Amino acid sequence: MKTNLRILTLATALCVGLFTATAADKDGHNHKATPKGGRLLDKTEPHAEFVVEKDRSVSINFYSEDMKPVAATTQTVTVIADAKSGKETLQFEKKGDSLVSKTKLPDGEGYNVVVQFKQTAEAKPLNLRFKLDMHTCGECKRAEYACTCDH
Numbered sequence: 299m300k301t302n303l304r305i306l307t308l309a310t311a312l313c314v315g316l317f318t319a320t321a322a323d324k325d326g327h328n329h330k331a332t333p334k335g336g337r338l339l340d341k342t343e344p345h346a347e348f349v350v351e352k353d354r355s356v357s358i359n360f361y362s363e364d365m366k367p368v369a370a371t372t373q374t375v376t377v378i379a380d381a382k383s384g385k386e387t388l389q390f391e392k393k394g395d396s397l398v399s400k401t402k403l404p405d406g407e408g409y410n411v412v413v414q415f416k417q418t419a420e421a422k423p424l425n426l427r428f429k430l431d432m433h434t435c436g437e438c439k440r441a442e443y444a445c446t447c448d449h
């Protein structure tokens with residue numbers, strides 16, 4: 299019984315080790331998989347996850363270093379969607395532990411979005427720009443904007 303437990307612990311440790319090795323890549327991009335299938339926003343602490351919901355609203359969820367959900371505190375977020383129909387700004391409000399957009403993303407995809415992220419009201423805003431690509435990646439089965447593969 300004791301031996302079995304030890305093997306199990308070893309196996310778990312190995313798995314965690316493997317996961318960490320995959321997440322740390324060379325090109326500086328963060329490919330860590332987020333629990334809700336969204337995109338991990340670089341340089342955010344706690345980790346912020348950008349998720350496009352089915353109704354095209356946007357949620358920002360927060361996670362500790364070991365990817366356990368934590369509540370939003372002083373963070374504020376604005377999303378600017380540079381859609382073909384024109385630029386649209388999404389404002390966010392706190393809902394439960396997350397920040398949720400008050401309006402929805404414009405129709406279509408393939409346009410650029412800028413996430414303006416502020417850790418506190420006084421903090422310098424962080425501008426995170428990426429393309430909103432909603433296609434499902436064939437490899438990781440996540441939406442391309444949240445893809446965790448090296449391509």
Ligand SMILES: [Zn+2]
Nearest residue numbers: 435438445447
């Ligand atoms: Zn992928």
